[in-house]
Amino acid sequence: MEYIIPLIPESIRRIPTHMDFEGQRKAEKTFQVIIVLFAVVGFIWGYVCQQFSQTMYMMLAGFALSCVLTLPPWPMYRTKPLxxxxVQREPESEPQTAPSIQQKTKRRK
Structure with missing residues (x-):
């Protein structure tokens, strides 16, 4: 995968791909509200028309709208970064090694 990154144009690599925790909460709430709203309106519209397909079309439209509004990391979801x-660098010291198997068996005798 690392060999693909240099092939991607710089303008595409600069597109932000993150969302902060507060933005994730907003996106989830927006997604749920849109889905429920379109489900209720779709159910009522399907009942009035007496066609279940109309209900499903409304649900599909709500799903598509909510995906467009919540899946990309829009700037409104990146307002409160952590x-x-x-980075704190510690002085390099000798790594502590675990006792070898021979040393363990000598201790038991």
Whole structure:
């Protein structure tokens, strides 16, 4: 996968692909409201028309609209980014090694 990244144009690589936690909450709430609203309106419209297909078309339209509004990371979903801590470098020290199997067996004797 790493060999594909250099082939992607820079303008496409600069497109943001993240959403903060508050934005995720907003997107989920928006998705649920749109789906429920279109389901209720679609059910009523299908009942009036006496056609279940009209209900399904309304549900499909609501699903498509909610996907367009909530799946891409629009700027309204990136307003409160998390303040990440700076990387703290520790001085390199000798790694501690686990006792070998021979040392363990010598201790038991």
């Amino acid at each position: 303040p990440w801590l700076k």
